[in-house]
Amino acid sequence: MGIQDIRDHVTTATEASDGTYDVDAIVTEIGETYGYDADPEQIPGEEYWEIVGKHADPVA
Incomplete structure (x- = not known):
């Protein structure tokens, strides 16, 4: 696994x-929290999903 x-x-x-x-923000937080070689699975x-939710764009 890697950043890509x-x-x-x-x-x-x-x-x-x-x-x-x-x-980009989700990938950064996952990388900083679990390592950039982490398997998201x-x-x-x-x-x-908590990480993903923190980086949801608000609905206009």
Whole structure:
């Protein structure tokens, strides 16, 4: 795993969700929290989606 793998995973997950997300900020937080070699599939779902939720763009 590497940063591009994390980015690909986050992009796929957020494209399947309503709203828009700051993918760069999500990738950075995952990398800083779990390491840039982390496998996003191994991050507990609740923690993963909490990180994603923090970087959701507010609805105008």
